[in-house]
Amino acid sequence: MSVALATAGTFPASAAAGPHRHVRTAALMGTVASVHVLTDHADPEPTLTARIAAAQTAALDELHELDALFSPFRADSQISRLRDGTLRRADSDPQILEVSEACVCLAGESDGRFDANQQGWFDPTGYVKGWAVERAAARHLAPLFGESGVVAAGLSAGGDMQLLTAPGADWAWTVGIADPRRPGELRAQLPLREGAVATSGPSERGAHIVDPRTGLAVADAPTATVIAARLSDADAWATVAVIAGFDDLSWLRGAPDTSGMIIAADGRIRRWMHGVEVAAAPEAPLWGW
Amino acid sequence: MKKIVYAVLGTLTGLVLLFSYRTSLEVVAPAAAGTPTTTSTTGSGSTPAGSGSATSSGTGTSTGSGTSSGSATSSSGSATSSASSTTASGLKDGTFTGQAVDTRYGAVQVAITISGGQITDVSVPQYPNTERRDEEINAQAIPILISETTSAQSAQIDMVSGATFTSDGYTQSLQSAIDQAKA
Numbered sequence: 395m396s397v398a399l400a401t402a403g404t405f406p407a408s409a410a411a412g413p414h415r416h417v418r419t420a421a422l423m424g425t426v427a428s429v430h431v432l433t434d435h436a437d438p439e440p441t442l443t444a445r446i447a448a449a450q451t452a453a454l455d456e457l458h459e460l461d462a463l464f465s466p467f468r469a470d471s472q473i474s475r476l477r478d479g480t481l482r483r484a485d486s487d488p489q490i491l492e493v494s495e496a497c498v499c500l501a502g503e504s505d506g507r508f509d510a511n512q513q514g515w516f517d518p519t520g521y522v523k524g525w526a527v528e529r530a531a532a533r534h535l536a537p538l539f540g541e542s543g544v545v546a547a548g549l550s551a552g553g554d555m556q557l558l559t560a561p562g563a564d565w566a567w568t569v570g571i572a573d574p575r576r577p578g579e580l581r582a583q584l585p586l587r588e589g590a591v592a593t594s595g596p597s598e599r600g601a602h603i604v605d606p607r608t609g610l611a612v613a614d615a616p617t618a619t620v621i622a623a624r625l626s627d628a629d630a631w632a633t634v635a636v637i638a639g640f641d642d643l644s645w646l647r648g649a650p651d652t653s654g655m656i657i658a659a660d661g662r663i664r665r666w667m668h669g670v671e672v673a674a675a676p677e678a679p680l681w682g683w
Numbered sequence: 684m685k686k687i688v689y690a691v692l693g694t695l696t697g698l699v700l701l702f703s704y705r706t707s708l709e710v711v712a713p714a715a716a717g718t719p720t721t722t723s724t725t726g727s728g729s730t731p732a733g734s735g736s737a738t739s740s741g742t743g744t745s746t747g748s749g750t751s752s753g754s755a756t757s758s759s760g761s762a763t764s765s766a767s768s769t770t771a772s773g774l775k776d777g778t779f780t781g782q783a784v785d786t787r788y789g790a791v792q793v794a795i796t797i798s799g800g801q802i803t804d805v806s807v808p809q810y811p812n813t814e815r816r817d818e819e820i821n822a823q824a825i826p827i828l829i830s831e832t833t834s835a836q837s838a839q840i841d842m843v844s845g846a847t848f849t850s851d852g853y854t855q856s857l858q859s860a861i862d863q864a865k866a
Binding site for chain 2: 567569574582583591593594596666
């Protein structure tokens with residue numbers, strides 16, 4: 395299936411004609427999370443409206459709870475207590491162990507470009523947001539598709555999102571990808587029925603992106619957008635892509651199930667689909683080795 | 684370094700898929716300036732136009748100067764547009780489907796749509812059966828560049844992906860506008 399492409403100015407009426415949208419937002423994890431649920435009628439039954447509101451609340455509550463568990467910025471979080479030695483790993487929450495194991499796997503798959511122990515203690519901040527959003531969406535939004543009239547649901551936190559669509563629904567999300575060089579503008583758009591999109595880069599938060607292999611800040615860090623089935627993967631690989639830099643896509647060998655785009659600090663762009671770079675080039679030969 | 688460079692287009696320009704096996708993915712698309720290509724395509728109505736003036740960058744983007752007009756592409760078959768003009772980027776408007784090529788993932792076939800000199804859509808009419816639930820999304824999902832000369836309207840965007848904004852920055856963000864407009 396090919397999704398119809400929306401280009402600027404061609405069908406501004408799509409939002410009005412589309413499904414009705416129920417939106418909730420909450421400030422958490424140092425950013426803002428948005429949860430969208432789409433219904434095919436503007437005024438669903440009150441019971442469905444209540445069911446949607448409850449699911450949205452539950453999803454945002456779960457993000458709050460996971461933040462309380464994982465945030466290194468809260469002295470009483472388990473991550474902080476592990477760091478300070480007041481909590482033994484064996485006594486920590488099972489979700490901490492789950493994330494810890496995932497981070498170990500990712501360190502191997504990324505050849506060390508991702509390292510949750512970079513600072514000498516376990517800090518999975520670079521992994522947890524995507525993992526938590528994926529988990530909250532699966533646990534609280536996916537079950538909404540058991541209700542008649544729910545078309546799609548999506549959860550985004552600070553530009554990283556897990557998007558779901560009801561089986562058989564005539565719907566595809568249109569994801570705008572921010573232009574890192576022009577605040578408030580978009581550089582690309584992406585039709586997506588189901589899956590996750592994460593973008594990592596130096597903009598806005600301004601934090602230095604440190605290559606765990608060298609301990610040094612990445613110079614001229616690019617901005618990378620990764621599409622994958624699960625946000626934990628998309629988010630982690632977007633981080634890896636930024637650390638690898640614009641010229642190095644060799645990490646795709648470890649992430650063949652991703653698609654995406656990377657924008658260099660000077661504006662150059664590379665894109666890949668399912669782990670394969672896609673490029674336009676004049677005079678391409680029929681076969682080349 | 685073994686790589687397969689797969690040409691899709693039969694015109695001056697081509698969409699190439701750059702595969703890498705055990706070696707590096709840091710490859711550039713080869714250029715053979717001035718030589719008419721004999722690349723096979725299932726499309727018709729697209730003839731090589733003039734001599735190659737565009738240069739190969741291999742960086743995956745073609746920033747044509749034209750504006751991009753919306754066009755939905757069908758994922759099957761042949762070129763669907765012949766009212767084409769070759770723009771500064773050297774890309775000819777239309778939808779083009781390449782031959783299937785065998786890869787380690789199985790047979791892969793790609794179709795692209797060019798409008799205003801830019802690749803506006805990429806679809807995969809044929810992709811290996813992977814028995815993955817999300818096969819559909821990954822087979823189709825590639826960011827489509829928005830022309831430099833047009834800016835997207837938030838009305839048609841459902842969510843915005845970008846480097847993480849702060850909670851302060853959110854209030855001025857496009858995502859905030861979408862959340863409010865569609866709430």
